[in-house]
Every structure is written in structure tokens, then in C-alpha cells.
Amino acid sequence: MTYCVGVKLDEGLIFASDSRTHAGVDNFASFSKLSLFEQAGDRVIILLSSGSLAGTQAVISMLRQNETQPEIASLRNAKSMFDAALLVSDAMRLVDKRDAQYLSKNDGGFQSSFILGGQIKGEASRLFRLYSEGNFIEAGDQTPFFQTGETKYGKPIIDWAITRSTNLNDATKCVLVSFDSTMNSNLSVGMPIDLICYKSDSLEVTMRRRFDSGDPYFDALSTDWNAGIRDVFSRLTNLEW
Amino acid sequence: MTYCVGVKLDEGLIFASDSRTHAGVDNFASFSKLSLFEQAGDRVIILLSSGSLAGTQAVISMLRQNETQPEIASLRNAKSMFDAALLVSDAMRLVDKRDAQYLSKNDGGFQSSFILGGQIKGEASRLFRLYSEGNFIEAGDQTPFFQTGETKYGKPIIDWAITRSTNLNDATKCVLVSFDSTMNSNLSVGMPIDLICYKSDSLEVTMRRRFDSGDPYFDALSTDWNAGIRDVFSRLTNLEW
Numbered sequence: 001m002t003y004c005v006g007v008k009l010d011e012g013l014i015f016a017s018d019s020r021t022h023a024g025v026d027n028f029a030s031f032s033k034l035s036l037f038e039q040a041g042d043r044v045i046i047l048l049s050s051g052s053l054a055g056t057q058a059v060i061s062m063l064r065q066n067e068t069q070p071e072i073a074s075l076r077n078a079k080s081m082f083d084a085a086l087l088v089s090d091a092m093r094l095v096d097k098r099d100a101q102y103l104s105k106n107d108g109g110f111q112s113s114f115i116l117g118g119q120i121k122g123e124a125s126r127l128f129r130l131y132s133e134g135n136f137i138e139a140g141d142q143t144p145f146f147q148t149g150e151t152k153y154g155k156p157i158i159d160w161a162i163t164r165s166t167n168l169n170d171a172t173k174c175v176l177v178s179f180d181s182t183m184n185s186n187l188s189v190g191m192p193i194d195l196i197c198y199k200s201d202s203l204e205v206t207m208r209r210r211f212d213s214g215d216p217y218f219d220a221l222s223t224d225w226n227a228g229i230r231d232v233f234s235r236l237t238n239l240e241w
Numbered sequence: 242m243t244y245c246v247g248v249k250l251d252e253g254l255i256f257a258s259d260s261r262t263h264a265g266v267d268n269f270a271s272f273s274k275l276s277l278f279e280q281a282g283d284r285v286i287i288l289l290s291s292g293s294l295a296g297t298q299a300v301i302s303m304l305r306q307n308e309t310q311p312e313i314a315s316l317r318n319a320k321s322m323f324d325a326a327l328l329v330s331d332a333m334r335l336v337d338k339r340d341a342q343y344l345s346k347n348d349g350g351f352q353s354s355f356i357l358g359g360q361i362k363g364e365a366s367r368l369f370r371l372y373s374e375g376n377f378i379e380a381g382d383q384t385p386f387f388q389t390g391e392t393k394y395g396k397p398i399i400d401w402a403i404t405r406s407t408n409l410n411d412a413t414k415c416v417l418v419s420f421d422s423t424m425n426s427n428l429s430v431g432m433p434i435d436l437i438c439y440k441s442d443s444l445e446v447t448m449r450r451r452f453d454s455g456d457p458y459f460d461a462l463s464t465d466w467n468a469g470i471r472d473v474f475s476r477l478t479n480l481e482w
Contacts, residue, residue: 152393156422160467161474169479170471176480181397197482207482221477226401228473230411233402236465238410239417239458241438241448 001188002149004033004048005158005175006115008127008139011168012199013117015046016175018149018183020190021053034194035060037067037075040204043120045075045084046196050148051112051132058095059112063088081126082138085116089134096134110134115146118198125200153185154178168197173221176211180222193218242429243274243390245289246399246416247356249368249380252409253440254358256287257416259390259424261431262294275435276301278308278316281445284361286316286325287437291389292353292373299336300353304329322367323379326357330375337375351375356387359439366441394426395419409438414462417452421463434459 001022007014015034022028031053037045047063049056066074066087078084096110103109110132117127127139129146139146144164147155161174172195182189197207211218242263248255256275263269272294278286288304290297307315307328319325337351344350351373358368368380370387380387385405388396402415413436423430438448452459 152426153397155426156394156398157470159422159425161471170474172480173474173477181400184400185393185396209480209482217478217480224477225473228477229398229470230402232466232469232473233411233414236414236462236469237458239413239450241450 001186002033002050003151003154003179003182003189004050004115004148005145005154005178006048006117006127006129006139007145007158007162007171007175008117008125008164009144009162009166009168009171010164010200012197012202013046013119013125013127014168014171014175015048015115015117015196015198016179017048017194018179018189019192019194020188022188025187028188028190030190030192032194034196036196036205036208037063037118038205039076041121042203043075043118044198044203044205045081045116045118045120046198047088048115048148049112050114052110055092055095055099055110055112056114058099059088059091059114062091062094078120080123081116081118081120081128084118084120085128085130085136088114088116088130089136092130092132092134113148115148119200119203121203125198150182150186150189154182157181168199172197176218176221177225180218180225242427243291244392244395244420244423244430245274245291245356245389246386246395246419247289247358247368247370247380248386248399248403248412248416249358249366249405250385250403250407250409250412251405251441253438253443254287254360254366254368255409255412255416256289256356256358256437256439257420258289258435259420259430260433260435261429263429266428269429269431271431271433273435275437277437277446277449278304278359279446280317282362283444284316284359285439285444285446286322286357286359286361287439288329289356289389290353291355293351296333296336296340296351296353297355299340300329300332300355303332303335319361321364322357322359322361322369325359325361326369326371326377329355329357329371330377333371333373333375354389356389360441360444362444366439391423391427391430395423398422409440413438417459417462418466421459421466
């Protein structure tokens with residue numbers, strides 16, 4: 001399993017992913033699911049991947065290889081984030097075309113999905129969620145975040161605490177707590193967590209962190225959050241019977 | 242879908258269930274999923290039911306009918322909560338025996354499960370979770386709660402805030418917030434919510450409430466909780482990059 005979150009705020013974007021891949025509890029490994037395509041001053045594009053690792057790696061390799069060939073359309077020269085989403089979608093469908101007939105029927109074709117976001121000079125920050133079929137949706141005013149993978153455990157905390165106007169600092173802490181709750185409940189979601197916060201119109205990534213198991217900030221956040229909400233519960237009005 | 246929670250604390254037990262049953266988004270109804278079997282001064286037994294309504298109603302009707310016949314084993318004369326769990330299990334297997342061959346293969350037999358708890362004079366409060374096969378487990382020191390139905394959205398908040406030593410008031414507020422988050426994320430879990438708090442050794446139910454849509458306490462709790470955790474996030478240490 002996987003857990004990825006992309007958040008779109010007035011102040012900017014947040015991307016976070018776990019790193020666990022597995023094929024059974026006795027066969028797991030650690031791979032980053034966050035890919036950054038950056039040309040400082042011109043564009044910042046971030047891709048979070050969920051699903052079959054063979055599929056997502058093929059898509060990302062294809063996107064990176066295309067960037068080295070200036071004459072073809074790539075994330076390096078896409079004119080808009082919408083065009084970038086189309087390029088990711090095209091790569092997904094090419095990988096599916098190549099592999100689908102060799103995969104078991106149960107797998108049912110390309111079993112991966114992506115969260116794509118960022119900013120290309122000339123337009124605002126944008127956030128997309130691509131389904132395994134290659135079609136996609138864009139975050140609007142009412143939906144400030146997308147999740148993929150093991151989404152349920154970590155959803156309520158984001159619903160409660162994040163709106164478009166939440167600041168990057170508070171939303172970042174909320175996203176990390178959302179990962180903490182998911183990892184506590186599903187062993188197939190695991191550290192390290194990759195995190196990027198992107199400040200709108202900066203057109204470069206200055207806030208990037210990887211949290212490994214035992215990270216002092218992450219552990220303190222988890223402890224302080226626990227104490228904080230127990231305090232909230234004790235201060236909420238008791239039920240009268 | 243359904244959402245039921247049973248919690249075992251040092252101070253007592255908490256039981257809560259939603260009331261929505263459905264067979265598609267255009268075919269839903271409201272049925273209580275909480276059944277109380279009480280003889281004040283001698284025993285308090287509570288059953289929370291999830292799954293096929295035909296199956297759970299048959300089990301409960303059988304248990305209630307048996308109570309009217311003093312010569313046979315029933316929840317009225319069970320000597321322990323373990324014996325009570327065996328009686329619920331027996332009823333489940335009788336219903337399964339009667340109905341299974343008439344249900345579609347996809348349904349795969351008896352598709353219901355229960356949370357059972359309470360206290361019978363002479364022993365401590367106990368809490369059980371019965372699987373659809375009729376076998377069951379009992380809550381121990383490390384596992385102070387059981388959930389059935391749509392469990393994921395509401396689990397982290399209980400994990401964070403409830404241990405065996407949490408007081409009944411705070412744990413009750415936490416269980417209600419757990420329902421609030423589940424109903425916000427899954428339309429097939431819905432009001433009214435039935436709630437019983439049982440104080441250990443009281444051997445009677447004095448704390449019972451039903452929360453309908455628009456309940457002023459429930460709505461205020463939800464609003465105050467939201468404000469409370471946003472405040473916690475703003476006070477947690479910001480990440481240094």
C-alpha cells in the first residue's frame with residue numbers, strides 16, 4: 001500500500017508520500033514515491049505515485065528521458081500544468097499499452113495513479129489527480145486536497161484542519177499527523193516520508209524534507225499532538241444525560 | 242454500511258452505533274443497531290449489530306424470545322458474559338443454518354457481526370467482538386475498543402485519545418467525534434446515533450442518549466472540536482527547513 005497527499009492552499013502547495021512498497025508482509029522495500037521536475041525560475045512540477053512500482057517507475061523514467069530531448073514535448077517545455085498532466089497521462093497509456101497483455105487478468109491493466117502539482121511561469125499553482133485510466137481531475141475551491149492509496153485513516157484530520165486559507169506551516173503539521181495516523185493503522189504504509197512545501201510564485205523548491213524512522217521533529221510532533229488533543233477533549237463540554 | 246464502537250475503560254463501558262441501513266444510495270432507512278438487555282441490579286448486556294439487517298434482527302428476536310422462556314438458556318439467566326457471548330454465537334449459527342442456502346453465493350452465508358458487552362453480577366465488565374462466523378474475541382488490556390463496519394475514518398482519533406484509564410466523559414466525547422468524522426466521509430453511515438455509557442458495578446443503565454440530526458450538543462461538540470484542533474496545530478512547533 002501507499003499513502004500520498006497533495007494539498008492546494010492560497011499560500012502554496014504541499015506534497016507528501018510514504019516510501020513503502022510491498023508484495024506481502026515478508027516482501028517489502030523502500031522506494032521514494034515523490035519525483036521533482038524543477039527548473040528554478042521557470043517551473044516546479046511534482047509527481048506523487050501510487051500503485052504498481054514497475055508501472056510508476058516506467059512512467060517517471062519516460063518523463064525524465066523525454067526531458068533530455070528538447071525537440072519533443074516534455075515536462076521541461078510544457079506550456080501549462082494542464083499540458084503537463086496530459087503528458088503524464090500519455091506516458092501512463094503508453095506503459096499500459098506495452099505491459100497490459102503480459103499482466104495477469106486480475107491486475108486489470110495499469111494499476112497506478114498519480115498526484116501532480118506545481119507551477120509553470122505565467123499561470124497559478126495547480127493540483128491534479130490522475131486515475132489509473134489516465135484521465136484526471138483538478139483541485140478546485142471546494143476540494144483543497146487529493147489523497148491516493150490508504151486514504152481513510154488520514155482523511156478526517158485534513159478535513160477538520162485544512163481549508164484553502166490555512167497557512168503552509170499549520171497545513172504541513174496537519175499532513176504529517178495524517179501520515180502518523182495512517183502508519184499507526186496500516187503496516188504497509190511506512191517511513192521515510194518525503195515532503196515538499198512549495199510557496200506559490202517562488203518557482204523554486206526551498207522546503208524539502210525526508211523524515212526517517214526516529215526523526216526527532218516527527219516524533220515530537222506526534223507526542224505533542226497527542227497531548228494537545230487529549231487536552232481539547234478534557235476542555236470540551238461534557239454531555240449532560 | 243454501519244459504524245459501531247464498543248469501548249472498555251477502567252470506569253466502565255461505552256457503546257455507540259449509527260442507524261443507517263441501505264441497499265444502494267436510493268434505498269436507505271433508519272434502524273437502531275443498539276439492543277439493551279437489562280435487569281437492573283443483576284445484569285446489563287448491550288449488543289451492537291452490523292451487517293445484513295435480516296440476519297441481525299433474526300438474532301436479536303431469537304435472543305429476546307428466549308428470554309421469555311425461563312426454562313431455556315438466555316441472556317436473562319446466563320451466568321457470565323462469556324456464556325452470553327456463546328448464546329449470541331449460537332443464535333447467529335442457527336440463523337445462518339436456516340437462511341444460508343437461500344442467499345446468493347456472493348453473500349457467502351451469514352454476513353453480520355456484533356459487539357457485545359456489559360456486566361453480570363459477580364464478575365467485572367467485559368467486552369466482546371463476534372465475527373460473522375460466530376467465533377469471538379474479548380477486549381484485553383492492550384485493546385480497549387472494538388469497531389465494526391466503516392471503521393477506518395474513526396479509528397485514529399480513538400487510538401490517539403483513549404486508553405483504559407481515560408475517564409468516561411472524555412472517552413464519550415472522543416467516540417462522538419469519531420462518529421462525526423465517519424459520517425462526514427461516508428454517506429452510508431448516518432444519524433441518529435445511539436449511545437450508552439455504562440458505569441462499572443452500577444448494574445443499571447442511567448446514561449443513554451439518541452442524537453438526531455441537528456442535535457445541539459452534537460453540533461456544538463463538532464464545532465468546538467474543530468476549533469480546538471486548529472488551535473493545537475497553530476501551537477505545535479513549526480518545521481524548520
